[in-house]
Amino acid sequence: MVSIDIVYNPFKVETLIKENGRLMDIEGSKMPCKPGVRLQEWVDNLFDELDKTCNSQSYEINFHGLEADYRDVEEAAVAAREKGYDIRLQWQGQAIAPIDERLDQVMQIFSEVRQDARFEKWLNNSEVEKKIESAFDSDFDVYVVATMSSGKSTLINAMLGNNLLPALNEATTATIARIFDNDAMCGKGFNGRRLGSSGDVLDERRHVTLETLVEWNGKKDTARIDIEGDIVGVRQRENVRLVITDTPGPNNSQDQDHKLVTYRAIEDGTRRPLILYILNATQLGINDDKLLLEEIASLIKKGGKQARDRFVFVVNKMDVFDPEKGEHIEAVLGRVRKYLQELGIEEPRVYPVSANLARMLRVRDVGGALTRNDRGELNKLEDLFNEEPCMDMTQYMPVSEKVRRGVNDRGLSDLLIKSGMPTLEAVVDDYIDRYALPIRVERAYEAFLAIIAQLQAEMALDEALAEASHNVAQLEKDVAALKEKAEQGFGTQAYRDELEASIDTMEGETINALHKVRSEGESALRKIGKEFSGEASIKAAGRKLEASVKQLEEIYEMIVVKYEEVFKKSQEVTKNRLEQDYKAHVESVFSDVAGINFGVMEGIKNSLQAFDLKLRISKEDIATRDIEVGRSKVSVSTWYKPWTWGKTKTVIDYEQEEYVDLGEYWENHSPEITESWSGVFEAAGQHVKEGRRILIERMLEFMSREFDVRFGKLFADIEAKVADKGKLDRELAMLREHKQALDAIRDRLDKVLDV
Known part of the structure; x- marks a missing residue:
């Protein structure tokens, strides 16, 4: 059995591998885990490549890194065992600091650098500025995509805990709605702005309501609606602002530019936003989403593990199925998986939910008004989900124990958890932990290295001049x-x-x-x-x-x-x-x-x-x-x-x-x-x-x-x-002092980013 140690740092995007205690020459080998390549891009092929390099299918692996990355290696190991590999896997990162805490420290260090006049000269560089912008951009995009009658607006309302978006049977999403999370507005309602096609503000109101959005949605000059308020379903974070975009859907808008928003989000290979693709289990294959799903299948095949994680298939309206009538949840989800597989999506991860149940529970819990129809429907669903064990949606969800623990630790009611929505929201949180935050840290680190490189180039010239x-x-x-x-x-x-x-x-x-x-x-x-x-x-x-x-x-x-x-x-x-x-x-x-x-x-x-x-x-x-x-x-x-x-x-x-x-x-x-x-x-x-x-x-x-x-x-x-040799000596001394200061800051950064 070959002993393998893998050290993966997602913040610096560096991988070290030791084979029987000997450091492997990754750059000189055919191993895909080259510097700058994220684990999620090569982990699917890890064991096959180890087989080619080490000529063995039997491994004892110690992984040093974040738990989220370890879980990806663990998943790849499961697939490899099915092919006959003998793999023992251990995680050696139990004492690693949480990623949120690291990001806070990195942002603090970088703020100090930006405010230090000594480094202003090297900060004024377009590539450095670009990386800084990316590091300090706290917005994380989640696009909600669905064809008509999938309950998309109901699902977003469930995440808001508020009946804010229109949820009718017709194509209600005529415009693009973006919802910006602001935890400071918890319990204070939502503010909104109506924008025209050129981005100009046409109307702005505090405490917008369902009626406001219906009115704005009906105006022909409305291109986009921006809403700000507390998205109660997601975890509060200091350095991340969640932005939910309610897209018109592939066949759900008269405006060609609106329709392009959906396709651009799906094809975006740079920001890689999370896509919640909402399916209606009762209407598979009749909503003209075939082409879009085939394109997603193609992107998943090319993009590796992160592409699979980026597309979350949510099966909504699971509450319409009644086990007493012989309608089995497993069978329903089996049909959904088969439908997606036939369109080329291999091993699709499907998350069943009852967004309507979660919406009504959250609205009631905060003292919001439910319609007579809602009250009757809520009574019926409470009986259904409490009496039928098979209606607990969480048991069908492909999530880790860490995600399950996170949901259970939130102190939510059993009935709300059974709706599946809190677990789906935890999947969003998990994606932010695994991808969004490490990339932001990486950008900050790259910007800092670029500053050091400029200073070193200038200092090297002065040192050469002094020497000569x-x-x-x-x-x-x-x-x-x-x-x-x-x-x-x-x-x-x-x-x-x-x-x-x-x-x-x-x-x-x-x-x-x-x-x-x-x-x-x-x-x-x-x-x-x-x-x-x-x-x-x-x-x-x-x-x-x-x-x-x-x-x-x-x-x-x-x-x-x-x-x-x-x-x-x-x-x-x-x-x-x-x-x-x-x-x-x-x-x-x-x-x-x-x-x-x-x-x-x-x-x-x-x-x-x-x-x-x-x-x-x-x-x-x-x-x-x-x-x-x-x-x-x-x-x-x-x-x-x-x-x-x-x-x-x-x-x-x-x-x-x-x-x-x-x-x-x-x-x-x-x-x-x-x-x-x-x-x-x-x-x-x-x-x-x-x-x-x-x-x-x-x-x-x-x-x-x-x-x-x-x-x-x-x-x-x-x-x-x-x-003027005196001037040269003074400037060289100043540069050396600056370099010493930057080296000290880099040491602080390295300690923060160490795994």
């Missing part, structure tokens, strides 16, 4: 030689020419990503076309066309969001390539400089390479509407004309009957659809190129305007220090 200052004449000669080379342009014109020539040349991975999305869209069109065969009555053909238009619109929305993701990734790829090319250019500048003091040369080179290139693109730079050039042709198309459907044919009794030849119809009209979609695909490519062009032009602008200025300032500083 014993021979002032030679040092002045070296600096003059470099300055002369700079005045000759440092070869930047050739570099600029190369940049300009590359504007229209996209990176290979971006081209492949664009082709992949186009291929998926064309494949979806062909699939729809294959359904047009045979003959049908005008009524049947009308229903078929209506269903196809809905399907086309849904596919179109998904394609738009996928192209947006390609755009974002293309921006990152281009930015990284430009930064690498710039550093390579600076490296080449110094490669042919002979005779200059090596330490000074390295110091200047590192200072040049550390320039903040500010290669970030904002929404103001390029609008996503460019991608939607073909939108009007697809979504409001007249690609079918009802008055042209009818033809006549002779039947046996010689009466005339109108019919539609579906195959012929598709053949006649599909070129128009294909042409419209080709316009979308072409526009997407142009959109990505435009974004890339902006980044390259920004780089050219930097080389044309800022590089020479910054280089000149750098050399002016160097010349001043060479001329």
